[in-house]
Every structure is written in C-alpha cells, then in structure tokens.
Amino acid sequence: MGLLNEGKSLSHQETMKYAEHVRKHGLIQFINQYRRFKGRKGDPFKWGDEIEYTIIRFFEDRKEAKLCLRNGELLAVLNEQERTRPDEIRALWRPEYGAYMIEGTPTKPFGGLETFGTVEANMKGRREEIGAHLKENEAILCVTCFPRLGCENFTDPPYKPTPSVGVSGSLFYPDEAINQVHPRWKNTTNNIMERRGEKPYTNLPVFRDVNTKIPIDDTYQRDENAAPDCIYMDTMGFGGGFCCLQATFQGSDLDQARFLYDQLTPFCPIMVALAASSPIYRGFLSETDARWDIISGCTDCRTEEERGLKPLKNNKLVLKKPRYSSVDCYLSPANKKYNDISVDYRQEDFEQLRKSGVDEMLAEHIANLFVRDTISLFSEKIHQNDEEERDHYENILSTNWRSMRLKLPVPEENIGWRVEFRPMDVQMTDFENAAYVCFVVLLTRVILHYKLNFMMPISKVDENFSNCQKRDAIKTTKFWFRQNIQEEDGISDAENKPTGVIVQMTINEIMNGKGEEFPGIIPLARRYLEDQKVDSDTSKKLNGYFDLLAGRASGKIMTVATWMRKFVREHPEYKQDSVVTERICYDLLKTVQRIQNGEPCTELLGQKVI
Numbered sequence: 001m002g003l004l005n006e007g008k009s010l011s012h013q014e015t016m017k018y019a020e021h022v023r024k025h026g027l028i029q030f031i032n033q034y035r036r037f038k039g040r041k042g043d044p045f046k047w048g049d050e051i052e053y054t055i056i057r058f059f060e061d062r063k064e065a066k067l068c069l070r071n072g073e074l075l076a077v078l079n080e081q082e083r084t085r086p087d088e089i090r091a092l093w094r095p096e097y098g099a100y101m102i103e104g105t106p107t108k109p110f111g112g113l114e115t116f117g118t119v120e121a122n123m124k125g126r127r128e129e130i131g132a133h134l135k136e137n138e139a140i141l142c143v144t145c146f147p148r149l150g151c152e153n154f155t156d157p158p159y160k161p162t163p164s165v166g167v168s169g170s171l172f173y174p175d176e177a178i179n180q181v182h183p184r185w186k187n188t189t190n191n192i193m194e195r196r197g198e199k200p201y202t203n204l205p206v207f208r209d210v211n212t213k214i215p216i217d218d219t220y221q222r223d224e225n226a227a228p229d230c231i232y233m234d235t236m237g238f239g240g241g242f243c244c245l246q247a248t249f250q251g252s253d254l255d256q257a258r259f260l261y262d263q264l265t266p267f268c269p270i271m272v273a274l275a276a277s278s279p280i281y282r283g284f285l286s287e288t289d290a291r292w293d294i295i296s297g298c299t300d301c302r303t304e305e306e307r308g309l310k311p312l313k314n315n316k317l318v319l320k321k322p323r324y325s326s327v328d329c330y331l332s333p334a335n336k337k338y339n340d341i342s343v344d345y346r347q348e349d350f351e352q353l354r355k356s357g358v359d360e361m362l363a364e365h366i367a368n369l370f371v372r373d374t375i376s377l378f379s380e381k382i383h384q385n386d387e388e389e390r391d392h393y394e395n396i397l398s399t400n401w402r403s404m405r406l407k408l409p410v411p412e413e414n415i416g417w418r419v420e421f422r423p424m425d426v427q428m429t430d431f432e433n434a435a436y437v438c439f440v441v442l443l444t445r446v447i448l449h450y451k452l453n454f455m456m457p458i459s460k461v462d463e464n465f466s467n468c469q470k471r472d473a474i475k476t477t478k479f480w481f482r483q484n485i486q487e488e489d490g491i492s493d494a495e496n497k498p499t500g501v502i503v504q505m506t507i508n509e510i511m512n513g514k515g516e517e518f519p520g521i522i523p524l525a526r527r528y529l530e531d532q533k534v535d536s537d538t539s540k541k542l543n544g545y546f547d548l549l550a551g552r553a554s555g556k557i558m559t560v561a562t563w564m565r566k567f568v569r570e571h572p573e574y575k576q577d578s579v580v581t582e583r584i585c586y587d588l589l590k591t592v593q594r595i596q597n598g599e600p601c602t603e604l605l606g607q608k609v610i
C-alpha cells in the first residue's frame with residue numbers, strides 16, 4: 001500500500017496545476033533522503049509478504065456469488081483491534097482499490113531461514129482473524145480476478161455503472177465498487193482518465209472454443225474502442241480491482257538492495273507464468289492466464305502525445321511504457337551493460353540528480369520515475385518541508401507500478417533499504433501463497449550464497465514479459481535465460497559489453513534443470529537448504545514448497561489458471577462458448593473455498609494435503 005493521506009483530494013485540474021511542483025519537490029526530497037541514507041549499512045535480512053483478499057458473498061438460494069462491498073466495515077473493526085490490542089493481532093489490514101478488497105500483511109516482518117516455516121501459519125491466522133468478522137455466507141478468498149467482475153450486478157449490494165456521470169466512465173464497473181474508505185482511489189481513477197483524455201482500456205482476446213460467438217457481446221456497438229472479438233475492459237478497476245501477491249525484503253545496504261533488485265528482475269516473467277491465476281474476465285474465458293497486461297492497459301494515463309500518436313506539444317516526452325509496466329533498467333553500476341533499452345527521463349531531472357551526487361544508474365532510475373505526473377494529490381500536503389518530509393517523492397514512487405520497486409529506509413521504524421517483488425498473481429491457498437513468496441525471497445539468499453548471476457539484456461526480460469502471460473505459457477513457450485549462472489562478471493569488464501550466453505529454455509528447464517547444461521533453480525535452492533543445515537521441520541516445509549513449484553514448472557501439476565479453465569470447461573452448464581455463467585462462477589468459487597479450507601486437490605497442489 002502506498003501513501004494514505006487524510007484530507008481533501010484535488011480534482012484533475014487542480015492536481016495538474018501542481019504537477020510540476022510535486023516533481024520539483026519530490027526530486028529534492030529524494031536527494032535529501034538519499035544523502036541521509038546512502039551510507040546506511042548492516043541492516044539484517046528481514047522480509048514480508050502482502051496478500052490481497054477478495055470478500056465474497058454467496059447466495060445459496062440463487063446459486064450466485066457476488067463481490068461483497070464491505071471492506072469499510074471490516075477495516076473499521078480490524079483497525080480498531082490494531083489500535084487497542086496491538087499485541088494480540090495476527091495481521092495488519094489495509095484498504096485496497098476495490099470496496100470488496102482488503103490487504104493483509106504480517107504484523108512483523110519475517111527474518112532468517114528459521115522463520116520461513118511460520119509463514120503459512122501466519123497466513124492462515126490472517127484469514128482466521130478476518131474470518132471472525134464475516135457474516136454467514138460471506139467468505140474471504142484469494143482469487144486474482146473475480147470471474148464475473150464487470151458483469152451485470154456483480155456486486156452486493158448491486159449497483160449499475162454510470163458511464164456518463166461517474167468518475168470512471170466505465171460501461172461495466174460502478175463507482176460504488178471502488179474503495180469508499182478514502183477518496184484516493186476514485187480520484188486516481190478519474191485522474192487517469194482525464195489525463196489520458198479518454199478512458200484507458202484493454203482489449204483482451206477471447207478464448208475461442210468451438211461455440212464461441214464473435215462478436216462476443218454488443219460492447220463494440222457501445223464503445224468505439226471495443227474490439228468485437230475481445231473482452232473489452234475500460235477502467236482502472238480492471239487491474240486495480242484484481243488481487244496480487246507481493247514480497248518485500250531488506251538489503252543489508254543500498255548496494256545489496258540494488259544488486260538483488262537486478263538479479264530478481266529476470267525472474268519476474270518466470271514467476272508470472274508460474275503464478276498465473278487469472279484466465280477469466282468479465283464472464284469470459286480469455287487467451288490470457290495472468291493479470292499483468294490488463295492492469296497495465298487499464299491504468300495507462302499517457303496522452304496521445306506521450307504515446308507517440310501526435311507530435312509533442314503540451315507534453316515533454318514520448319513514453320515507451322505505461323506507468324504499470326516492467327522496469328526499464330537495472331540499478332547496479334556493474335549491470336549498466338545490460339541496460340539495452342532507452343530509459344525515458346527529462347535531462348534536467350537526471351542532471352540535477354547527478355549534480356547532487358547520485359550516481360549515473362540510480363539517477364536514471366529516479367529520473368525515470370519522475371516522467372509520471374502525480375495522479376493523486378491532497379490539499380494539505382501540497383506545501384512540505386523538503387528537508388524532513390518526503391510525501392511528494394512517495395506520491396510519485398507509489399504510482400509507478402513497476403515489476404520491481406526500490407524502497408527508501410524508514411529510520412523511525414528501523415527499516416533499511418528494501419526491494420519489492422511485485423508481478424505475481426495471488427494464489428488460492430495459504431500453502432501456495434507461502435510457497436511462492438518463500439521461494440522468491442529464499443532465492444535472494446541462494447543468489448548471495450552461490451554468487452549466482454542471472455543478468456541478461458533487459459530487452460530480453462521485456463520479451464519474456466509479453467510471453468509469460470499467454471494461455472499455457474509454461475507448456476508452449478520458451479523464455480530467454482542466462483545459460484551459465486555461475487559465471488562472474490561485472491566490474492572488471494572494462495569493455496562494458498554484456499557477458500554470458502542467453503538461450504531459450506522452457507520454464508521446466510529453468511526451474512528443474514537441463515542435464516549437464518543447466519543446473520535448475522530449484523535443485524540449487526534445495527542444495528542451499530542442505531548446506532545451511534536448516535532444521536528438519538523447516539526443511540520439510542520448504543521442500544514441499546519447492547515440490548509445488550517444480551511440479552507446476554514441469555506441467556505435472558496445474559497452475560491456478562489452468563485449473564480454473566479446466567473447471568469451467570468441464571462444468572455441466574458450460575456450452576463450449578467461453579461464457580462463464582453465474583452458476584459456473586458460483587460453483588468455481590465454492591470449490592476454491594473448499595480447497596482453501598483444506599479439501600485435497602492433487603491436480604493443483606500435488607501430493608500436499610493441507
């Protein structure tokens with residue numbers, strides 16, 4: 001969760017008036033913070049996850065499932081507990097984009113290997129904590145995208161979209177589904193549309209089953225941007241209103257944080273494919289398994305000039321990517337040679353950072369954040385003391401929704417330089433969510449221990465990013481990856497040319513190995529556990545997590561997306577027409593709930609019995 005200021009949020013016109021002010025002061029604030037913290041060293045290894053949950057209400061009589069707009073009531077009780085009984089709670093609960101969403105994190109970060117075995121129980125405790133406040137027939141589920149999000153009456157209580165008067169202009173997503181706890185989300189939604197000059201949107205190709213009708217519905221007649229053979233989605237709610245799984249870990253210092261940020265960057269698309277959990281949108285099966293590109297399109301606030309459709313006149317730069325996108329550059333000086341795509345920034349921002357002592361690579365990264373205007377501003381936060389405060393910087397950072405994020409230290413809470421891994425869809429069960437975050441975070445230890453090197457030109461990471469979301473990507477697609485991951489390179493490389501042979505491998509080969517040619521990430525992680533002599537309980541738990549990932553990488557067990565597709569296609573009410581009806585949605589989510597509560601599902605989870 002980013003900033004949550006109290007107070008009056010400004011309209012688009014007012015926000016734009018202050019855009020240059022926020023940029024100017026945000027940059028100064030970063031420079032001041034950087035000077036203060038750049039030498040901070042010796043922070044311990046700590047980390048934590050974020051899970052975004054969906055509040056569902058089942059209607060047993062009608063056999064329907066709806067998104068339950070009760071986040072405000074739940075947050076009120078949960079946050080009151082946090083305030084009055086901070087020692088008894090098991091999770092921190094925070095608002096998210098949808099009024100049917102809630103985000104839970106552990107009360108305290110996890111730490112060394114011995115704590116990895118506690119993660120799953122912590123996640124279970126979180127659901128129990130919120131579960132105590134649910135009404136009969138309500139459930140708190142982990143689903144990336146509610147299958148009928150945007151269909152008629154998908155919320156409880158039901159609301160109609162108001163395309164001509166609402167903040168989003170959406171044909172599908174009523175304003176009431178947006179978080180009402182704070183004006184920030186409605187405001188951001190509106191500002192994105194106003195800034196762009198039209199609604200942002202994504203046309204997602206529908207999955208073509210034998211009876212799939214094209215056009216899929218009449219949307220193309222109601223909106224000129226809608227393609228007849230696509231699932232058209234037309235507001236930030238398609239994306240902001242989806243749920244993800246994130247992990248944040250602390251570096252011992254800025255150098256280590258930058259190093260690990262770089263090393264995990266090539267893993268983003270690999271983990272997107274392994275975590276793929278969202279094949280259904282607006283009641284249709286799609287050609288896509290993961291949410292990333294949808295949210296990218298539906299939050300794209302770039303103007304026509306910035307998208308290169310018109311000559312630059314009012315804007316300063318053409319911007320290659322939307323603000324929700326994969327990162328453009330590595331951060332460590334040693335990895336400059338792998339930055340092979342141009343990084344958008346204003347020259348004067350870059351020079352100001354350089355003059356203030358920020359090195360070239362970091363200056364590029366920070367200047368790149370500042371190509372985005374603020375899209376959410378609060379009246380009482382406009383004038384700040386740049387020496388002490390940093391809200392303008394955090395304002396820009398927290399709306400740069402990239403695959404990786406570098407976070408500043410928070411000395412008041414004894415928090416150092418951190419890195420966030422952001423691209424994964426949320427999984428269905430605590431077991432899977434624990435497995436994915438433990439794996440990603442453990443990987444940082446494996447990298448440090450064996451001095452692994454995953455660097456490849458960042459253009460190849462981008463290529464992987466566009467492939468990793470496709471239906472069945474694990475089975476059908478090869479990904480660029482470094483062949484020799486034990487090869488040292490970097491600072492000594494005087495010519496500054498990329499080293500390493502980059503080859504195409506399947507995710508199975510990357511994760512499980514390819515004979516003599518490639519050791520496989522999971523075998524290396526298993527070896528690390530042995531080398532570290534972790535206690536047998538922790539080792540058993542973590543090896544169980546590796547089994548899940550290894551099984552999904554090999555295709556022996558299904559990703560959530562594959563499993564959901566199969567569920568729909570085998571449902572008696574399914575007519576081979578790509579349509580996910582109310583009843584199919586209800587049965588699917590009921591099954592999700594049972595599996596989440598411990599019903600075995602070998603095809604999804606392997607031999608693991610929760």
Ligand code: ADP
Binds near residue numbers: 049
């Ligand atoms: P954001 O929404 O800005 O990404 P959150 O506060 O929601 O951030 O989540 C941050 C995560 O980082 C939580 O899981 C939290 O437990 C974890 N965390 C807290 N302190 C540290 C720390 N010092 N190092 C690493 N992670 C931390």
Ligand code: MG
Binds near residue numbers: 001002050103
């Ligand atoms: Mg958060």
Ligand code: MG
Binds near residue numbers: 001
């Ligand atoms: Mg986060």
Ligand code: MG
Binds near residue numbers: 001050052096103
């Ligand atoms: Mg969140």
Ligand code: MG
Binds near residue numbers: 001002
């Ligand atoms: Mg967030």
